[in-house]
Amino acid sequence: MTTQEKERLTILQGTLDLLILRILILGPQHGQGIARAIQSQSDDVLLVDHGSLYPALQRLENRGWVAAEWGSSDNNRKARFYTLTKQGRKYLAQQTSQWRRMSKAIGRILGPEPAEG
Amino acid sequence: MFGRKKRRLSDFDSEIKSHLDLATQQFHEVGLDEREAHYAALRQFGNVTIARERFYEARRWRWLDALGSELGHALKKLIKTPRFTLPAVLTLALGLGGAMTFYSAFHSVFLRTLPFPGANRIYRLVTNTPTGPNPWPSIGLAMELGKLSPDVERVGLLEGFIQSYWILDGGSSVPVQTLSFDAGTQDIAGLKPSLGSLFKDDAFATGNGVILSHRFWKSRLGSDPTVVGHTLNIDNKRQPILGVLAEGAEVPLSPEADVYRPIKALTSQQEMNDTTCTALLRLRSGIQPEAVLPRFLAVAQSLKQGLGFLERPGLQTLRKAMAEDADLRFFIVCGAAALFLLLATANVACLFLARAAEKSWETSVRLCLGAPTLSLFRKFLVEGLVVALVSAGFGFWLNMVLAGSLRAWLPGGETLPGLNGTWDHLGVALFGFALVILITLLLGLIPMLQIRRLDLSLAVQEGHRSQSVRTKGRTALVVAQMTLATLMLCATALLGRSLWTMAHRPLGFKTEKLAMVRLLYDHHPKPGERWENPAFLPALRARSGIQSAALTFGFGGVAGMGIVSTVGRNAHIGEDGNSLAKTPLQLVGLSEEAFGTLGVSLIQGRDFKAEDAQRHVCILNREAERLAGFPRGKAEGQSFLGKEPTEIIGVVNDFHLFQDGGSTMPMRFEPLGRFRPDALFVRSTLSKKDLEATISSVMRETFPGVKPGSIDELNEIRGEQSLPHRQIIAMLGVFGGAAILLAALGLSALLSDSVSRRKRELGIRATLGATSERLIGQVMLQGLWRTGLGVGLGLAAALASGRYLQSLLFGIRANDPKTLGAVASLLLFLGLVSSLIPALRAASIDPAKALREE
Numbered sequence: 011m012t013t014q015e016k017e018r019l020t021i022l023q024g025t026l027d028l029l030i031l032r033i034l035i036l037g038p039q040h041g042q043g044i045a046r047a048i049q050s051q052s053d054d055v056l057l058v059d060h061g062s063l064y065p066a067l068q069r070l071e072n073r074g075w076v077a078a079e080w081g082s083s084d085n086n087r088k089a090r091f092y093t094l095t096k097q098g099r100k101y102l103a104q105q106t107s108q109w110r111r112m113s114k115a116i117g118r119i120l121g122p123e124p125a126e127g
Numbered sequence: 128m129f130g131r132k133k134r135r136l137s138d139f140d141s142e143i144k145s146h147l148d149l150a151t152q153q154f155h156e157v158g159l160d161e162r163e164a165h166y167a168a169l170r171q172f173g174n175v176t177i178a179r180e181r182f183y184e185a186r187r188w189r190w191l192d193a194l195g196s197e198l199g200h201a202l203k204k205l206i207k208t209p210r211f212t213l214p215a216v217l218t219l220a221l222g223l224g225g226a227m228t229f230y231s232a233f234h235s236v237f238l239r240t241l242p243f244p245g246a247n248r249i250y251r252l253v254t255n256t257p258t259g260p261n262p263w264p265s266i267g268l269a270m271e272l273g274k275l276s277p278d279v280e281r282v283g284l285l286e287g288f289i290q291s292y293w294i295l296d297g298g299s300s301v302p303v304q305t306l307s308f309d310a311g312t313q314d315i316a317g318l319k320p321s322l323g324s325l326f327k328d329d330a331f332a333t334g335n336g337v338i339l340s341h342r343f344w345k346s347r348l349g350s351d352p353t354v355v356g357h358t359l360n361i362d363n364k365r366q367p368i369l370g371v372l373a374e375g376a377e378v379p380l381s382p383e384a385d386v387y388r389p390i391k392a393l394t395s396q397q398e399m400n401d402t403t404c405t406a407l408l409r410l411r412s413g414i415q416p417e418a419v420l421p422r423f424l425a426v427a428q429s430l431k432q433g434l435g436f437l438e439r440p441g442l443q444t445l446r447k448a449m450a451e452d453a454d455l456r457f458f459i460v461c462g463a464a465a466l467f468l469l470l471a472t473a474n475v476a477c478l479f480l481a482r483a484a485e486k487s488w489e490t491s492v493r494l495c496l497g498a499p500t501l502s503l504f505r506k507f508l509v510e511g512l513v514v515a516l517v518s519a520g521f522g523f524w525l526n527m528v529l530a531g532s533l534r535a536w537l538p539g540g541e542t543l544p545g546l547n548g549t550w551d552h553l554g555v556a557l558f559g560f561a562l563v564i565l566i567t568l569l570l571g572l573i574p575m576l577q578i579r580r581l582d583l584s585l586a587v588q589e590g591h592r593s594q595s596v597r598t599k600g601r602t603a604l605v606v607a608q609m610t611l612a613t614l615m616l617c618a619t620a621l622l623g624r625s626l627w628t629m630a631h632r633p634l635g636f637k638t639e640k641l642a643m644v645r646l647l648y649d650h651h652p653k654p655g656e657r658w659e660n661p662a663f664l665p666a667l668r669a670r671s672g673i674q675s676a677a678l679t680f681g682f683g684g685v686a687g688m689g690i691v692s693t694v695g696r697n698a699h700i701g702e703d704g705n706s707l708a709k710t711p712l713q714l715v716g717l718s719e720e721a722f723g724t725l726g727v728s729l730i731q732g733r734d735f736k737a738e739d740a741q742r743h744v745c746i747l748n749r750e751a752e753r754l755a756g757f758p759r760g761k762a763e764g765q766s767f768l769g770k771e772p773t774e775i776i777g778v779v780n781d782f783h784l785f786q787d788g789g790s791t792m793p794m795r796f797e798p799l800g801r802f803r804p805d806a807l808f809v810r811s812t813l814s815k816k817d818l819e820a821t822i823s824s825v826m827r828e829t830f831p832g833v834k835p836g837s838i839d840e841l842n843e844i845r846g847e848q849s850l851p852h853r854q855i856i857a858m859l860g861v862f863g864g865a866a867i868l869l870a871a872l873g874l875s876a877l878l879s880d881s882v883s884r885r886k887r888e889l890g891i892r893a894t895l896g897a898t899s900e901r902l903i904g905q906v907m908l909q910g911l912w913r914t915g916l917g918v919g920l921g922l923a924a925a926l927a928s929g930r931y932l933q934s935l936l937f938g939i940r941a942n943d944p945k946t947l948g949a950v951a952s953l954l955l956f957l958g959l960v961s962s963l964i965p966a967l968r969a970a971s972i973d974p975a976k977a978l979r980e981e
Binding site for chain 2: 041064
């Protein structure tokens, strides 16, 4: 296992939904693409457990926050594409502000980051 | 999500596969070979099975799963406690089955769409008399209204549902029910043939031909497709079969008959005025019945001259007419069944409450451990649902069996609403389901109300012997059961006594060795034909074994046992200063020596003699004399004024040849002559067979064109006629008995429960010196006040509903103190008996043991 891999974090419970919705704001994406996007946008810190990704997508679809449709990917492979719905957008906005408040509050309690080194 | 199409697991699988393919390709692109790339993709994905499982769980309806397991659990629990389940299910099933039968009867009369075109414009023509509406107006009035009133679209005539005889080639006869109607009724009913044709003009002109009902054609003639054109010997006359009606075809106000016949169109106005029958009117659309009555009255006024009196027309909607014709017996029994359902529900609710009380400790622990109240409610609901559903299934089956056996069992059962083929399975099932939901809610809610009052800490501390559960709910239910049982028993006792009185009232004639023979003619009467036959009766009387004989016309009931013919010639007497003028009398034609043969005693005057046939004379019964306003004993020698004055030559005692109702018909007897006799009464010492042979041979010699039909001994008829009464009493008795049994058991269980929960208290009392008599008295008193309250409320309800009950009673008042008092005493006694066992248990409590148990 490389150092980089060791430093990767598993996503906090309950935040995966938020991250998926955030990624989908950029446009329709398939499961693999979402996982990759989360990983790359977090500078490879967040690791998506693929086993949880798909049930989570199903849950979001059930709640009506995302819609899904089969289509073909860039390299012409069949994939299921997810799109953010109007309801999902609303939920995302709500959750984002909540998350920001929460992380700020936790940050205050934990105090300033110690200098690296 | 609800309403959204569920995603298949296979679709999810293919998504995973496409994910792995994409990942494999990416790994391949960065340099791994195909195989390694595939494994890397799999490693990266992690456990596919877990992902599938999670998807599967997310997809399912959790609450449905929970409900399913709850159902299974409830079912298992109920099976494990048969001592609770069996009585609950049986009680409810009996109640539900009865209620469903009641519903199907109600449906056939009040709810279903009537299958006639323009059914809401069809009315029954009645004439208003001082004693209420008379459903048999003269044909003259009906036809005249059809001719003169622009409001009437069509007039239809119907003649009775009567018993006829189908004479087979071998000579034996089979009773069949026939119904006759005219062209108007055929049109109003919207009848359609499934074979052959309907009646055409020539059938109505000659009165010949028959149409078969689909059921008769199927069951008796084996669905023979070549039947049209053949003949059927009905009542000694060969009739061509013109057609077979479509399946389920219905004629308004009539049960399904076997054979339909045309009413021969009458031509003489006098005949139309003299003849009455059921008349249907279909009004033009947009016409209000209230608006047409004054116009109808004007038409009736113009007819008054010919009739000699005024018939005041009235209209009844088809449904009202159906409700009036519906057999009261059936509704009485069904009403009892519905009341029983209420009682059964109260009883089962009591059982549920007792169970909830038993489990209050378990429930409290669950609540303390954080079980949501809603889930407990669901648990109770599911239990109630299971019991109600099982009972409903059982009840539905019971209802089918009940309806089927009632149809076969009750004389004339096929004419009863709800049994006569207008059976609505879907409606009954829906009604049953609605009842199930109601009962479930009730059974689920009642224990919940108890839980809400539960003091948790106390209940848990006290453990299984919790006294914190109050018994108010159960007490109320037990009192309600007692109330219902009292009400039912009061109605049963009153109806029972009334029916008994009716069945055992003096008949006013001698039944011994008296036989009634129906006469079958091989031709229709011609207008103006006279029916004197001086040879027949003397020849018959001369035969050995024959004591006396007489011919009669027009006794209601002659047409068939227990079924009163709706056709009869009612005489009305001129409006000439006599109160009788407004009262229709049943006109009966009699030969000489008729009263002597029947054994009816004359109060005044004399019996008819042979020479009276040519004279205008009549005899009245007591009821007619009273209605006519003659002072008692003054009628003889008086005359009715009319076209020809008719002298009253005698008055006879009231007699009931057929028990067709509570009241005595006012009757006017006239000598035969213008009436064609329809029955022969014979008093003889001969056996039925010998009698038939004797009559046949005398008829061959002296009475051509006539054959004896069925021979019935009056003793037998009497027994048969009281059979329905006995059956009703038996059925009411069963329901009433079950009701008091349930109520008594409910009370006993409640008291017994209260004794076991108060064991400690009773033990302390016993230690402190309470004698066992005192303890017994205390428990008995508890039982007594509950019974007393229930009985009191029941009596009040019985008195309040007396007004409705009174119309069903004969010879007894609805508030008859003896009957009500007897019922009340019986129930109080039963209350005491059912308190006795718990009371004895209370007395046998060992104080030391009871206290040690704590």
